[in-house]
Amino acid sequence: MSTISRSRSPIKLGMWLLLAPLCLWLLLLIILPHLELLTYSLSAPDEGGFTFEFYGEFFGESLYWRTFLRTAVMSILATILTLLIGFPVAFFIAKMIKGRSKGILFAMCLIPFWVSELVRTFGWMILLRESGVISTALQWLGFIDSGVELLYTDATIMLGLVYSAMLFMVVPLVSTLDSLDDSYIEAGYDLGGNNWNILREIVIPHAMPGIVSGCIIVFMLSLGNYLTPVLLGGKDSLWFTEQIYTQFITRFNWEQGSAFGILLLILSSLIVWLGLKVTGQSFTKTMG
Amino acid sequence: MIPSIKQSRRFYRVYHSYLVLFFVFLSAPLLVVGAFAFNDSLFPSFPWEGFTFDWFFNEAGDKVGILFDSELLESIALSCGIAIVTTLFATLVACTNAFLFERYDFFGKSFLYVLMLLPLVIPGVLLGVSILVFSSQVANYFEDYWLIDLEFLRPGLPLVVIGQFAFITTICTLIISARLKKFDRTLEEAALNLGASPLMAVFTVTLPYLKPALIGAAIVSFLMSFENFNTTFMLVGSDAPLTVAMFERLREGSTPVLNALSVLLMLGSAVLAIANMSMQKKD
Numbered sequence: 001m002s003t004i005s006r007s008r009s010p011i012k013l014g015m016w017l018l019l020a021p022l023c024l025w026l027l028l029l030i031i032l033p034h035l036e037l038l039t040y041s042l043s044a045p046d047e048g049g050f051t052f053e054f055y056g057e058f059f060g061e062s063l064y065w066r067t068f069l070r071t072a073v074m075s076i077l078a079t080i081l082t083l084l085i086g087f088p089v090a091f092f093i094a095k096m097i098k099g100r101s102k103g104i105l106f107a108m109c110l111i112p113f114w115v116s117e118l119v120r121t122f123g124w125m126i127l128l129r130e131s132g133v134i135s136t137a138l139q140w141l142g143f144i145d146s147g148v149e150l151l152y153t154d155a156t157i158m159l160g161l162v163y164s165a166m167l168f169m170v171v172p173l174v175s176t177l178d179s180l181d182d183s184y185i186e187a188g189y190d191l192g193g194n195n196w197n198i199l200r201e202i203v204i205p206h207a208m209p210g211i212v213s214g215c216i217i218v219f220m221l222s223l224g225n226y227l228t229p230v231l232l233g234g235k236d237s238l239w240f241t242e243q244i245y246t247q248f249i250t251r252f253n254w255e256q257g258s259a260f261g262i263l264l265l266i267l268s269s270l271i272v273w274l275g276l277k278v279t280g281q282s283f284t285k286t287m288g
Numbered sequence: 289m290i291p292s293i294k295q296s297r298r299f300y301r302v303y304h305s306y307l308v309l310f311f312v313f314l315s316a317p318l319l320v321v322g323a324f325a326f327n328d329s330l331f332p333s334f335p336w337e338g339f340t341f342d343w344f345f346n347e348a349g350d351k352v353g354i355l356f357d358s359e360l361l362e363s364i365a366l367s368c369g370i371a372i373v374t375t376l377f378a379t380l381v382a383c384t385n386a387f388l389f390e391r392y393d394f395f396g397k398s399f400l401y402v403l404m405l406l407p408l409v410i411p412g413v414l415l416g417v418s419i420l421v422f423s424s425q426v427a428n429y430f431e432d433y434w435l436i437d438l439e440f441l442r443p444g445l446p447l448v449v450i451g452q453f454a455f456i457t458t459i460c461t462l463i464i465s466a467r468l469k470k471f472d473r474t475l476e477e478a479a480l481n482l483g484a485s486p487l488m489a490v491f492t493v494t495l496p497y498l499k500p501a502l503i504g505a506a507i508v509s510f511l512m513s514f515e516n517f518n519t520t521f522m523l524v525g526s527d528a529p530l531t532v533a534m535f536e537r538l539r540e541g542s543t544p545v546l547n548a549l550s551v552l553l554m555l556g557s558a559v560l561a562i563a564n565m566s567m568q569k570k571d
Contacts, residue, residue: 119553261414
């Protein structure tokens with residue numbers, strides 16, 4: 001492309017100057033590293049050459065693929081839960097209140113973003129552990145006799161995932177619902193629809209771009225989460241990112257870790273692609 | 289469902305209690321973290337032993353307050369340093385990206401735009417390991433063939449900055465592009481008519497217009513870098529930034545000094561949040 005000699009004009013020169021940092025960034029920090037990860041996962045460390053050994057290891061060892069499936073299923077579940085819990089809240093903020101209180105409620109939804117994930121997880125640990133706030137409160141109220149350990153279960157992990165991702169669901173939902181004209185809803189009622197009809201036929205179709213982009217981000221955040229499963233799930237949390245970390249940092253088996261990384265990448269791309277296909281949304285529109 | 293359509297009283301009652309529960313859920317962990325920063329006990333849990341400021345100001349002994357916990361203080365300084373450098377680079381590149389995507393049409397633009405969005409859907413851990421693998425390969429190559437030791441490509445703070453920059457730039461680009469889209473280009477043309485060079489027009493007219501977005505992007509970037517764990521954790525060497533140091537402490541089980549630290553972080557974030565909001569409101 002650079003052979004086009006008309007690129008001498010200042011406008012063209014400007015474009016090339018702006019193109020350079022973008023291309024360097026994407027090439028050096030996104031494309032090449034992921035290609036390198038792929039090559040690494042397919043190369044035999046000692047004898048050199050090409051091997052599927054590390055992928056074979058993944059499918060051969062049930063711990064690995066079970067963890068993989070578990071991570072995927074729990075992330076999908078967390079996404080659905082976040083959507084179900086967040087949607088009424090987003091609807092309320094977007095459609096049912098106006099003015100100052102709307103701004104305040106919306107800002108309150110954003111608060112978790114401003115506080116580090118570690119602090120939030122720490123909060124849940126204080127609430128849920130055996131000597132924690134909830135256990136103590138239940139004892140004090142006489143529901144239980146001795147402390148209960150509420151940490152280190154799958155439900156706790158789920159709670160943590162939903163909590164830390166909630167904001168990324170509510171924000172896109174509020175912004176798409178905001179653009180829904182009230183008169184459509186009114187027209188729906190005038191034509192004899194009930195709440196359920198209107199939700200299904202008017203509100204949800206309109207909110208689809210927001211639902212999809214919220215779901216994609218929440219899913220990615222859950223799938224790639226490390227802190228929540230490790231801190232709230234304890235030793236047996238079995239999250240796939242933990243396996244990747246173990247291979248890279250603890251076992252120093254980078255080839256195996258790379259294979260795991262590529263598998264996680266394939267899984268996440270596949271599910272995002274499926275989500276977009278099923279709902280008929282485009283990636284650029286939902287994310288950009 | 290909307291104010292103009294009345295629902296039964298029960299509907300509102302259920303809906304409002306749901307919202308109250310939701311916001312209790314949202315704020316509960318933050319409130320308890322804050323509350324236990326003032327508990328005069330060695331553990332951040334019940335029983336309540338009385339109110340104290342020791343976890344902030346106590347100099348030594350059993351209870352070392354956050355202001356005297358040198359390990360945590362150093363990690364805060366490290367995180368600030370990382371965040372400042374990352375923010376500078378990310379905002380700068382994001383600004384050039386925004387101009388490129390908003391002002392120029394070129395072959396492969398939509399493809400590059402999709403690529404630019406990709407970091408949003410790559411899990412942070414993966415971004416971390418892929419950059420780790422790639423940079424180590426490059427460093428090994430230089431060491432083996434050129435006998436040059438590229439220390440900054442080994443796990444450590446420079447690599448953390450590189451890793452965070454890789455995804456924060458995308459978010460900053462989106463923020464700045466959103467405002468550049470709304471810019472009225474006739475203003476720039478007016479500057480050109482008045483004899484400004486194109487570059488001068490951009491610096492005197494367009495960039496001042498973009499200022500709220502630039503500052504907003506910088507604040508978001510600073511915060512994302514400061515709070516990042518997943519990518520950072522894969523790329524750190526021996527120095528621990530704050531999130532990594534906190535993670536290690538949390539795993540061991542810590543004194544309420546972490547609560548005190550959290551309170552300070554929340555205050556810091558609140559200041560940034562308010563600065564950001566007042567910045568966006570001005571236009």
